[in-house]
Amino acid sequence: MPRDLKRAAEHRKSRPARWELGKENTMNVAVRYYSRSGNTKAVADAIAEKAGVRAIAVDQKEAPLTDAADVLFIGGALYAYGLDSHLKEYLKTLKKGDAKKAVVFSTSRLSRHALDLIRKGLAEAGIAVAGETFYVKGKPDDRQLQEAAAFAGQFL
Numbered sequence: 290m291p292r293d294l295k296r297a298a299e300h301r302k303s304r305p306a307r308w309e310l311g312k313e314n315t316m317n318v319a320v321r322y323y324s325r326s327g328n329t330k331a332v333a334d335a336i337a338e339k340a341g342v343r344a345i346a347v348d349q350k351e352a353p354l355t356d357a358a359d360v361l362f363i364g365g366a367l368y369a370y371g372l373d374s375h376l377k378e379y380l381k382t383l384k385k386g387d388a389k390k391a392v393v394f395s396t397s398r399l400s401r402h403a404l405d406l407i408r409k410g411l412a413e414a415g416i417a418v419a420g421e422t423f424y425v426k427g428k429p430d431d432r433q434l435q436e437a438a439a440f441a442g443q444f445l
């Protein structure tokens with residue numbers, strides 16, 4: 290092997306693993322959401338970017354939490370006064386050991402009630418829920434997406 294390549298390989302071996310690098314990398318963070326028209330997805334993506342993970346819609350096959358999350362961010366919105374059935378069903382699948390703590394967000398246009406419904410589903414699963422929530426009325430603008438990221442940062 291040429292000397293340069295050998296040195297690069299040695300360097301890679303000597304680097305700390307990703308989970309050793311910093312506090313944020315030691316946490317197992319999950320972001321789950323359901324979004325019909327993209328508003329909640331935009332917030333989920335901003336939170337996920339801050340956490341260095343990918344936001345996953347609850348109807349995707351990767352949605353089940355296979356490793357216990359230190360923090361589960363979970364969001365949705367109201368449609369005719371209730372949560373979408375995908376999110377309702379997902380909440381029913383959650384178990385106490387799936388997450389140490391959950392943090393809830395929503396983008397419902399008229400009311401914050403989705404926050405309560407999601408919190409209720411989490412409580413029924415036995416998952417502790419942070420008192421702080423993130424709420425935007427409808428489509429978030431750039432500033433609100435930055436606020437979502439900053440909000441998420443306090444849990445990371």
Ligand SMILES: Cc1cc2nc3c(=O)[nH]c(=O)nc-3n(C[C@H](O)[C@H](O)[C@H](O)COP(=O)(O)O)c2cc1C
Binds near residue numbers: 324366371401
């Ligand atoms: C069919 C429909 C019904 C809705 N019903 C409600 C409602 O009952 N209460 C409310 O606050 N917002 C309601 N909204 C507004 C949505 O909650 C809001 O637009 C939300 O940001 C949608 O999120 P999404 O883009 O992630 O799907 C409704 C929207 C639609 C399309």
